[in-house]
Amino acid sequence: MEIEIATIGGYEEVGRQMTAVRAGDDVVIFDMGLNLSQVLIHDNVETERMHSLDLIDMGAIPDDRIMSDLEGDVQAIVPTHGHLDHIGAISKLAHRYDAPIVATPFTIELVKQQIEGEQKFGVENDLVKMEAGETMSIGDSGKVDLEFVNVTHSIIDAINPVLHTPEGAVVYGLDKRMDHTPVIGDPIDMERFREIGREGNGVLCYIEDCTNANKKGRTPSENVAREHLRDVLYSMEDYDGGIVATTFSSHISRVTSLVEFAKDIGRQPVLLGRSMEKYSGTAERLDFVDFPDDLGMFGHRKSVDRTFKRIMNEGKENFLPVVTGHQGEPRAMLTRMARGETPYELDNGDKVVFSARVIPEPTNEGQRYQAEKLLGMQGARVYDDIHVSGHLNQEGHYEMLDALQPQHVIPAHQDLSGFSSYVNLCESEGYQMGRDLHVTRNGNLIQLVE
Numbered sequence: 001m002e003i004e005i006a007t008i009g010g011y012e013e014v015g016r017q018m019t020a021v022r023a024g025d026d027v028v029i030f031d032m033g034l035n036l037s038q039v040l041i042h043d044n045v046e047t048e049r050m051h052s053l054d055l056i057d058m059g060a061i062p063d064d065r066i067m068s069d070l071e072g073d074v075q076a077i078v079p080t081h082g083h084l085d086h087i088g089a090i091s092k093l094a095h096r097y098d099a100p101i102v103a104t105p106f107t108i109e110l111v112k113q114q115i116e117g118e119q120k121f122g123v124e125n126d127l128v129k130m131e132a133g134e135t136m137s138i139g140d141s142g143k144v145d146l147e148f149v150n151v152t153h154s155i156i157d158a159i160n161p162v163l164h165t166p167e168g169a170v171v172y173g174l175d176k177r178m179d180h181t182p183v184i185g186d187p188i189d190m191e192r193f194r195e196i197g198r199e200g201n202g203v204l205c206y207i208e209d210c211t212n213a214n215k216k217g218r219t220p221s222e223n224v225a226r227e228h229l230r231d232v233l234y235s236m237e238d239y240d241g242g243i244v245a246t247t248f249s250s251h252i253s254r255v256t257s258l259v260e261f262a263k264d265i266g267r268q269p270v271l272l273g274r275s276m277e278k279y280s281g282t283a284e285r286l287d288f289v290d291f292p293d294d295l296g297m298f299g300h301r302k303s304v305d306r307t308f309k310r311i312m313n314e315g316k317e318n319f320l321p322v323v324t325g326h327q328g329e330p331r332a333m334l335t336r337m338a339r340g341e342t343p344y345e346l347d348n349g350d351k352v353v354f355s356a357r358v359i360p361e362p363t364n365e366g367q368r369y370q371a372e373k374l375l376g377m378q379g380a381r382v383y384d385d386i387h388v389s390g391h392l393n394q395e396g397h398y399e400m401l402d403a404l405q406p407q408h409v410i411p412a413h414q415d416l417s418g419f420s421s422y423v424n425l426c427e428s429e430g431y432q433m434g435r436d437l438h439v440t441r442n443g444n445l446i447q448l449v450e
Contacts, residue, residue: 007444027075133149164200169203243320278299353383
């Protein structure tokens, strides 16, 4: 059976992930993501109103025209998790393919919300829920199966999909860390990865996110960030001024810890901002979390400002607002607070807790720098980088290669300079560029089996 891989997006940048795998006549697409930085540099861009071709020209979504060179029928579109760099282009591209969107329950719900907000295209693909640990048949040959393997990441309900073919398995390894003690959900299923490496013809190809391949050691568990956050907030228990926290809205484990620790230090947590309400509200509706009954979530600007007025009237010392804006996004809640555009007044000595890292990309770094400067001008004191990454460090990469023993490796989720550390790591394990280690670009085809 012929096996061919189309590297469509995410092979020249971190963002707009999209990869297609052809096994015989059957094609499966993994991810359809957005490159958010390409959107942010254009002021007031509303992607939901834009045509896909304009977004492709902007470099904001994958250029999927290479799909016309794949001789097969798309049988499934499979987003690995709910981050926008993996699902943000589904509402713009999925309608081109007569195939269901298959994902875990939390991811499917986020995809549904993306589609409902789309104002240019009618996306009518079936939405199929599949849990980690389950398998479904692909196409009519009876020879190709899709399996979801549970992984841990900075968003709940993430998986690595595995396409089982007669020639061996294709493992799509974006995005994960090896968390054996996660705050929410099950640990990464390393036992299943090791089994896949030993089954049948083994692993034909491993496509890997190499974001942290330049970092030594292993990525800490989310429990490490949780304990760091606990230590920071408990140290503020006797402070009688304002405390504000921000984190990734999609990081439900981190939001859960913030809510819990706010209660512990005698403050009422409240979640503010559209994406904060969206992700946490969705997680609660699907029973992934059980927030306190009195937890407020407000996304609409007027509702947020009413909440800020209430906080100022009843006393900042009684509340802990958890707000959007960890990257300094211009229209996010924290940036508006820093500019003095909300009823919440920051005073000298107030604490602002960034339970997130700056995404290492010039647009984000510039916006975050500006936000912190504005906060400092109002007298706020910043607590920075209370966070652990959602991606594998070097030891995690070594462990995955050892577990899977793949015949071929394709680095992804970076630009060419970002691939270098992972290439060195793979070469130390016996792989060779141009033979079984394939560094590629967006829009290329790689023929593994003819």
